[in-house]
Amino acid sequence: MLSLVPCSIINSLFLNSAFSNFCGKAPLIRSVSNYALQHQYNMHVAYFRQLPNEEQCAITFHLASERYKINRVFNFFRDVTENIDASTERIKANIEKETKKRMNKKKKAKSGTPSEQLGTTELALVNDVLPEVGVRFFxxxxxxxxxxxxxSELLKRVHEEKNILLKILDDDFRIDFNSPAVQTINLPQSMLAGFYVYPSKLELVFAEKEQSDFHWFRGKMPKSKNAQLIEWEQIGTGFSYMPTSDDVGHHLKFLCVPKNSQKSGPSSEITSVSEVQAGPGQCPFDVRHLFTQSKLVNGHQFRIVSYNILADLYADSDYSRTELFGYCPSYALHIDYRKQLFIKELIGYHADIICLQEVDSKIFDLDLLPVLRLKSYDGHFKAKGKTAEGLATFFDVDRFEVLDQQGITIGENLETLEAFQCLWSQVKSHEKLASRISERSTAIQVTLLRSRQNPMKHLLVANTHFYFHPDADHIRLLQGGFSMLYVRSLYEQFEEKLKLERDHFAIIFCGDFNSTPECGMYRLMTERFVGDEMADWQSNEEEAIRGVTLSQPFQFQSACGCPKYTNFTVGFQACIDYIYYQSDALHVNDVVPLPSEEELLAYSAIPSPVFPSDHIALVANLEWTHKLDEDQQG
Incomplete structure (x- = not known):
């Protein structure tokens, strides 16, 4: 069947097949297009590829000879310590084997044809005369x-751009060493009109994504084998594409032309398994976007979002589908569906700082970071211990410069972090309590940002997600105490190191604290002190804490106040998410209204087809209280 594919297209196919097999992965290319014809190398090229730290070199070339009736892609893997004489013999043997195979087919097909009607080569094949195969490096x-x-010496010469050819039969092959290539490419299972679609996985070798070209096509797949082949229409360019209502019912195809600063590689493409579907209609966050239609332009202001996006780790289980979120249709729990919603939601807030909780590590790497970078964000991830989800903080690189970014798992640092020792010494003798808090995977992430418009202004942005268990108010309160000790120690270090003025250096602490306003964590943040009479200390009789008080020196307020709900499931509804801000340095200008209870109840609870998480995003506009004039800004 290979001979039926245009030769100028085959380069794209065989290069990906050979190289992905060399890397231990099956080829993922499923279709070709006329567009791809414009992005191929000349057919007479032998592709040599050696990955870093690998002792093998992959060799791929397409040999198409009318004279010898050969039209095939050859793949070889040679050890770099091997003598090239042995390599050429191996290549020769494989070509001879293919020639012999062709000979047997021709012999059978032409056995009844008069010899005077056969060409010289065909006659030689029928008469069992094997053509001489020549293979050499020149x-x-x-x-x-x-x-x-x-x-290895040959590769060195090729790398030094020596004029070396691989001569096979009557053809001369230019050797292309380590050209840009696509190693893996996937598209998501779910694609909705009105929501961003992009490769769910794209791995390039010897190429840079920022320099590569991407193209999108749509077409309708044939319904039967005898139906007319698909015709592709180009509909967009760039790494991501937002399908329209016109795309509904069509399959999408994504084509990548891998590039680096020196050259391009053969294009690779993939067709979606499913068709584009209609979106869920207006989502509640579409209404919220009416309050955030553009970026804030005042250099003294910035917009911040805090959002628990519901990790796939917790949504994709039998328990979640049948018990925890049994009211939510299964398709709306699938990560390929939900991520379309929360990415569009996040982008539409036009925030300057985004703090996320319950972020799957794969979602950070393959979805959030690649897409948000296209929107001028950068960010970092902190896993919760050994759990495959954690915290992510993003910031607009046009508004802020990152000076430092850190993160710790609290339980792993109780014995070693100097800032923790005073509080830890008060509870570590309680064996059961100490064991429970030290085994938690709770993490805290901290990012130090400097305003690009007001370089004297600095923000210390903390992000966390506290332990969830209903009998663990005491654990969460301790986690709050340790978190503030950690934040305070970093604040004082940066203050001294960078000579920062307190009027121009503020803390913002975001997260899913799993604590209602009645709990001790809210009191610690807003009143700066929690006494030993606090009910939280007694939330578990076997782990009850006595004689411990907590304090922190900063003036904090909750930017969004204490709404009735920030988490809304059938089994639990409460305010447990907050954006705490330092109120002596910052003040709130606006808060984006939260969805109504009617919206939350439209599908019994959330998540739902229009809510991608069981939490609601908090969005607030903050402003520096102490302005700087132009002379002060330098």
Missing amino acids: DCDKEQDIKGIAF
Whole structure:
């Protein structure tokens, strides 16, 4: 069947097949298009590829000879310590084997044809005369064959751009070493009109994504084998694409032309398994976007979002589908569906700082970071211990410069972090309590940002997600105490190191604290002190804490106040998410209204087809209280 594919297209197919197999992965290319014809190398190219730290070199070339009736892609994997004479013999043997196979087919097909009607080569095949196959490496500068050297030496000469050819039969093949290529490419299972679609996985080798070209096509797949082949229409360019209502019912195809600063590689493409579907209609966050239609332009202001996006780790289980979120249709729990919603939601807030909780590590790497970078954000991830989800903080690189970014798992640092020792010494003798808090995977992430418009202004942005268990108010309160000790120690370090003025250096602490306003964490943040009479200390009789008080020196307020709900499931509804801000340095200008209870109840609770998480995003506009004039800004 290979001979039926245009030769100028085959390069794209065989290069990806050969290289992905060399890397231990099956080829993922499913279709070709006329567009791809414009992005191929000349057919007479032998692709040599050696990954870093690998001792093998992959060799791929397409040999198409009318004279010898060969039209096939050949793949070889040679050890770089091997003598090239052995390599050429191996290549020769495989070509001869293919020629013999063709000979047997021709012999059978032409056995009844008069000899005078056969060509010279066909006659030779029928008469069992095997054509002589020549395979050699040739140095054009020295005009002589290359023999007797190790394969690694040959690669060195090729890398040094020596004029070396691989001569096979009647053809001369230019050797292309480590050209840009697509190693893996996938599209998501779910694609909705009105929501961003992009590769769910794209791995390039010897290429840079920022320099590569991306193209989108749509077409309707044939319903039967005898139906007319699909015709592709180009509909967009760029890494991401937002399908329209016109795309509904069509399959999408994504084509990548891998590039680096020196050259391009063969294009690769993939067709979606499913068709584009209609979106869920207006989502509640579409209404909220009416309050955030553009970026804030005042240099003294910035917009911040805090959002628990519901990790796939917790949504994709039998328990979640049948018990925890049994009211939510299964398709709306699938991560390929939900991520379309929360990415569009996040982008539409036009925030300057985004703090996320319950972020799957794969979602950070393959979805959030690639897409948000296209919107001028950068960010970092902190896993919760050994759990495959954690915290992510993003910031607009046009508004802020990152000076430092850190993160710790609290339980892993109780014995070693100097800032923790005073509080830890008060509870570590309680064996059961100490064991429970030290085994938690709770993490805290901290990012130090400097305003690009007001370089004297600095923000210390903390992000966390406290332990969830109903009998653990005491654990969460301790986590709050340790978190503030950690934040305070970093604040004082940066203050001294960078000579920062307190009027121009503020803390913002975001997260899912799993604590209602009646709990001790809210009191610690807003009143700066929690006494030993606090009911939280007694939330578990076997782990009850006595004689411990907590304090922190900063003036904090909750930017969004204490709404009735920030988490809304059938089994639990309460305010447990907050954006705490330092109120002596910052003040709130606006808060984006939260969805109504009617919206939350439209599908019994959330998540739902229009809510991607069981939490609601908090969005607030903050402003520096102490302004700077132009002379002060320098």
